[in-house]
Amino acid sequence: MEIPTAMEKPALKIKPLPSFRLRTSSLNTLRLRRIFDLFDGNGDGEITTAELCAALDRLGLGADPTEIGTLVKAHAPAGRTGLDFPAFESLHRALGDELLGVAEEGEKEAEAEEDMEEAFRVFDEDGDGFISARELQAVLGKLGFVEGRSLQTVHEMICSVDRNSDGMVDFGEFKSMMRGIAVAVPGA
Template sequence: MEGGGGSPCRTRALHRPSPSFRLRSPSLNIVRLRRVFDLFDHNGDGEITVDELALALDRLGLGVDPDELASTVAAYIPPGRAGLAFDDFEALHRSLGDTLFGAAAPGDERAAAVAEEEEQDMREAFRVFDEDGDGFISAAELQVVLAKLGLPEARNIARVHEMICSIDQDCDGRVDFREFKHMMQGISISSA
């Protein structure tokens, strides 16, 4: 069924989406999506153009038809702008997620399961930072993770200590799971 509108090809290409496309935790999604946005924004101007998006997808080995990509993305680019700002990129991502996985209806019987899965996602993310498994994130552990992510903050231990202090509610010099969860939920709220 070629030439019949391209949808069958797109559906086949998206037939088996990655389970990590949309994490169950909205705050983890925002953090991850912001990182992806920054990587795709090749020139750092705060917008992702169709060309930048095509280049990023090509580098990931996901070559797409430029015209099809442009028509899909165009609906999310506000008039007068050259590309997707972060909010536009997030809307596109959410729409693709809803198309692939279905929208979560508020108040459906899966709400408790979703909350439980979100908690598990948070704990998984916490374990990435808590390298020694003692239940706390120290400045040294945070510095290691920041270095692995290639973030410049990792080079300055004083900056890492400041980051810990900004999250450390009980002032013990380290971050426990409750403090980490509170921080992640704050990211979700402030970015909404």
């Protein structure tokens, strides 16, 4: 089987949400690194087709293993069977550009706000406008983060951003936290 050239790289037939690619590059790189580490099931620094399929299944985004295998082969470095982090980043960028287009400068701010709102809604499972400790714990658990195993750890995470001390994170606190992450990343 021939590996497609850069112009012929196959497209994934999953329609991502607009937040597939956040517009803040430093936050996006941090997020992608965490996702890469979660998807790299055996921690060898490479995501295989099987690992990527398993991760997508856990997220409820099951995809055709043959299709995923073709994508992995098209983006894997020469001589490797899986994706290292730069290749994973390249695949993410290619899928985002193909499916979402490249944002114009004037659109970036509005899209960043929409990304924040959508990310907040992922955590705010009951839609009440607040992220409770149980909601945060549930989402962290679904994503496989060890922080989600301890309710005490989750409470501590909330307290670190809860400016009004109500025990929950509202959208304003969430935005401040996310912007703080973007600022705290070296090279941002």
